[in-house]
Amino acid sequence: MKILRNERGIVMVVALGIMVALAVLSLAVSNSGQMSSLTSGLATHAANAFYVADGSVSYSLADDNNFVPGMAPRVVNLASSTANLDGTVTASYLSYRALPGNLLIRTTDGNLRPAQFGQGDGLGQMYIFLLDASKNLTTAGVDPTARVQMQAAKPGPCADCGT
Secondary structure, three states: OHHHHOOOOHHHHHHHHHHHHHHHHHHHHHHHHHHHHHHHHHHHHHHHHHHHHHHHHHHHOOOHHHOOOOOOOEEEEHHHOOOOOOEEEEEEEEEEEEOOOOOOEEOOOOOEEOOOOOOOOOOOEEEEEEEEEEEOOOOOOOOOOOEEEEEEEEEOOOOOOOO
16 A cells, blocks of 8 residues: 555646647647638639739729620630730620619719710610639639629710710
8 A cells, every 4th residue: 555655756747738738739729720821812812813814804994895786795814915814714695684873883985974874864875794713723723713704884875965
């Protein structure tokens, strides 16, 4: 019974317990740091994909070939253009209709148009187009995808002025 009452080895057991706890804690901190680096890198790639798609749709606003009434969908890869963006834009003609009043719009000719121009039922007749831009993928399932869609209006013939 004297051997069981000797408590000199308990310090070693406590020290080993503390060392194991510190090892587990340092492993958890290391794993958390690796996950933070990984998610940060993925977020950066996702943001980059969005900016490429957004820049592609913005660049395509200046291309008059995207705004031909009645045209079939037009696909343009901007990687080989002067924009040198790694994105693709699909421009489609949607409709010819009057837009509602009480708003300002910037049309494809670069002008800011107030409500009630042209005809009396809103903004007059406008050609409506859809621009759909996305980042080009190099590795499917690995590269982040991003897509930006925008509707653009081009003034149609003016009923008041005959043009």
